[in-house]
Amino acid sequence: MRSEEDLIRTLRTAADQAAQPPAAPGSLPPGSLRPGSLRPGSLSHAVAARRRARRFRQRAQVALATAAVVIVAGGTAAVLSGGGWQAQPAVTVDEPTEDKPTVGEPRLQVRPAGEVWPGAVVKMPAKAADGWKYRPVTGISPTEVLVTAESSFEKAGRLEVYDTSTGTARVVGEMPAPEGVKGYFSQAVEVGEKYYAWYGESPNNRDKWADFWIMPREGGTARQVGEVTGDLSRVERIGVTDDHLVWSVRQGGVYRIPLAGGAPEKIDDTDGLHLTSWPLAAGYAPGKSGEKNQNRVVNLETGQSTAVEAAPGTTQLTCATDWCFGAQRDRTVVQRIDGSDQEQLPEGMEFFGGELLGERFALVSPSSGGDPAGDYIPVRMVYDPATGQIGGVHRRSPEGSTSYGFGTSSSPTTIMYWDEDKKGHRECRTTSPAGNVSCQSTERGGGKEFTVLNTLAIKPAS
Amino acid sequence: MQRGALFKRLGGVEFEDFVRARGPALLRYGYVLSGNPDDAADLVQEALLKLSDTWRRVRNKDNPEAYVRTIMARQHISWWRRRRREHLTDDVPEGSYTDRHATGELWRELASLPRKQRTVLVLRYFEDLPDQEIADILGISCGTVRSQAFRALQTLRVRPAMLERRRT
Numbered sequence: 074m075r076s077e078e079d080l081i082r083t084l085r086t087a088a089d090q091a092a093q094p095p096a097a098p099g100s101l102p103p104g105s106l107r108p109g110s111l112r113p114g115s116l117s118h119a120v121a122a123r124r125r126a127r128r129f130r131q132r133a134q135v136a137l138a139t140a141a142v143v144i145v146a147g148g149t150a151a152v153l154s155g156g157g158w159q160a161q162p163a164v165t166v167d168e169p170t171e172d173k174p175t176v177g178e179p180r181l182q183v184r185p186a187g188e189v190w191p192g193a194v195v196k197m198p199a200k201a202a203d204g205w206k207y208r209p210v211t212g213i214s215p216t217e218v219l220v221t222a223e224s225s226f227e228k229a230g231r232l233e234v235y236d237t238s239t240g241t242a243r244v245v246g247e248m249p250a251p252e253g254v255k256g257y258f259s260q261a262v263e264v265g266e267k268y269y270a271w272y273g274e275s276p277n278n279r280d281k282w283a284d285f286w287i288m289p290r291e292g293g294t295a296r297q298v299g300e301v302t303g304d305l306s307r308v309e310r311i312g313v314t315d316d317h318l319v320w321s322v323r324q325g326g327v328y329r330i331p332l333a334g335g336a337p338e339k340i341d342d343t344d345g346l347h348l349t350s351w352p353l354a355a356g357y358a359p360g361k362s363g364e365k366n367q368n369r370v371v372n373l374e375t376g377q378s379t380a381v382e383a384a385p386g387t388t389q390l391t392c393a394t395d396w397c398f399g400a401q402r403d404r405t406v407v408q409r410i411d412g413s414d415q416e417q418l419p420e421g422m423e424f425f426g427g428e429l430l431g432e433r434f435a436l437v438s439p440s441s442g443g444d445p446a447g448d449y450i451p452v453r454m455v456y457d458p459a460t461g462q463i464g465g466v467h468r469r470s471p472e473g474s475t476s477y478g479f480g481t482s483s484s485p486t487t488i489m490y491w492d493e494d495k496k497g498h499r500e501c502r503t504t505s506p507a508g509n510v511s512c513q514s515t516e517r518g519g520g521k522e523f524t525v526l527n528t529l530a531i532k533p534a535s
Numbered sequence: 536m537q538r539g540a541l542f543k544r545l546g547g548v549e550f551e552d553f554v555r556a557r558g559p560a561l562l563r564y565g566y567v568l569s570g571n572p573d574d575a576a577d578l579v580q581e582a583l584l585k586l587s588d589t590w591r592r593v594r595n596k597d598n599p600e601a602y603v604r605t606i607m608a609r610q611h612i613s614w615w616r617r618r619r620r621e622h623l624t625d626d627v628p629e630g631s632y633t634d635r636h637a638t639g640e641l642w643r644e645l646a647s648l649p650r651k652q653r654t655v656l657v658l659r660y661f662e663d664l665p666d667q668e669i670a671d672i673l674g675i676s677c678g679t680v681r682s683q684a685f686r687a688l689q690t691l692r693v694r695p696a697m698l699e700r701r702r703t
């Protein structure tokens with residue numbers, strides 16, 4: 074005989090396996106699933122298609138059936154409050170303002186990211202104990218933010234990890250400048266399995282030169298891996314494996330240098346490729362500068378190349394492992410990397426561009442208008458394609474400018490941050506006898522604390 | 536279908552959010568109810584379509600998820616009553632079904648149950664609902680729930696003792 078526990082386990086196991094893609098790794102290209110599999114992303118489309126089909130069926134019957142169910146649900150809900158179903162919708166349901174059909178454009182209601190994803194928005198100090206200013210780099214876990222500490226503006230001198238759960242910082246190590254290089258600035262930091270890595274340049278002189286550094290993740294002394302000159306020094310992004318430092322250059326092409334030292338070499342078949350996050354690199358279709366669409370994503374470890382197709386009218390199509398975002402005029406378009414689940418996001422969500430935050434989230438701009446003094450209007454919005462949730466970043470100041478920052482990591486960062494105490498300030502003065510007025514927006518205050526949105530702390534879609 | 540248009544019709548972003556947020560869980564539920572991915576998708580889509588019709592009412596008064604799950608359970612029974620679908624729904628989910636707990640075998644045997652019996656088992660053991668609630672959802676008496684469950688457990692050779700006490 075079997076027990077009831079066996080039955081429970083069977084049902085749960087089946088449910089868990091139901092939503093997973095096929096197990097055999099490498100048997101299908103990334104992003105592809107067997108036909109008919111349970112793909113929540115396409116649900117909205119399917120429901121919409123059903124709605125269209127239904128219009129041609131008998132409306133009266135459907136209306137009756139629906140009404141009958143409403144009554145049942147009413148009865149069910151009363152029982153449910155006793156704690157039957159635990160599942161709650163992950164979104165809060167707003168009260169409607171009125172029960173009539175909406176007239177005109179619906180106003181896009183956005184809540185602050187901290188309300189949409191509690192736990193993913195945290196505070197951290199803007200300065201280290203010795204007064205050096207922090208510059209957030211990226212989240213390395215849901216509760217840890219990698220930061221550089223700067224002795225002066227953009228002069229990174231130290232790598233630290235701030236733990237938001239304990240409110241403590243840990244020094245990983247110093248980021249030294251190489252001897253004899255004037256005007257040296259260390260640039261984007263990359264998080265590898267074993268190492269942190271970064272590159273440095275002397276951006277304010279004409280030397281075509283760059284160098285590369287690594288530091289063990291557990292902390293220790295930074296070590297210079299190598300120096301490059303000429304075209305190879307036009308570093309746009311780096312990656313680090315256990316034995317190589319990898320980088321792509323602005324004109325395209327991916328290179329590597331052994332961590333143990335040695336000569337740089339070009340990785341085969343990487344012409345025109347740009348690293349996104351090791352081992353992934355992207356190629357671009359021809360187009361206007363700043364509007365090009367990615368048209369292939371290549372895994373440089375396996376050599377597998379996935380073609381990406383942009384819908385007509387799309388620009389700036391940018392992909393990560395699973396998702397791509399792009400612009401269609403003033404709208405944002407989302408699709409899976411295999412081209413499925415293509416959708417245009419609602420009006421009032423303009424694609425801001427750039428890479429996918431945490432390789433999943435799109436950055437979009439709210440439409441202008443509205444009254445920042447009365448309503449909550451975010452400076453930017455973060456959109457999660459897996460759940461459709463939207464979180465607002467910071468809030469637009471009624472007075473002058475409002476600033477926010479992205480993590481400065483080499484691979485797409487997982488974080489955005491802002492200073493809530495910094496207030497916009499607008500100063501106007503008459504500049505000519507004719508009465509012309511010139512206004513200048515500045516920010517005042519702040520400098521003590523950052524509010525950080527770490528997308529690593531946003532749970533994956535269930 | 537562009538999402539903006541869907542928003543407009545439903546008067547807000549919430550329905551879409553709901554589908555996105557709860558879709559995966561609903562699909563899992565549909566899978567356990569029906570036993571195969573195609574019917575699971577069918578069930579969920581039809582139920583969501585109905586939910587969208589009444590969204591403005593349901594979202595305030597009820598738990599929309601409970602509402603959808605109720606529709607799905609009822610639909611699952613009535614569809615098969617009506618349509619008598621031919622194909623057997625005994626697909627084992629792809630992937631590795633080790634028979635450590637004989638779960639694969641039990642899963643296959645679940646497909647042999649009449650729909651109503653299976654639905655009762657799913658509501659009782661997967662959704663963890665008391666019999667009275669199951670009766671309310673399916674519109675049958677509490678006694679019928681018990682007899683359906685009893686027969687199903689007998690077919691599956693499941694000893695009904697252990698969890699019986701806390702169900703009443």
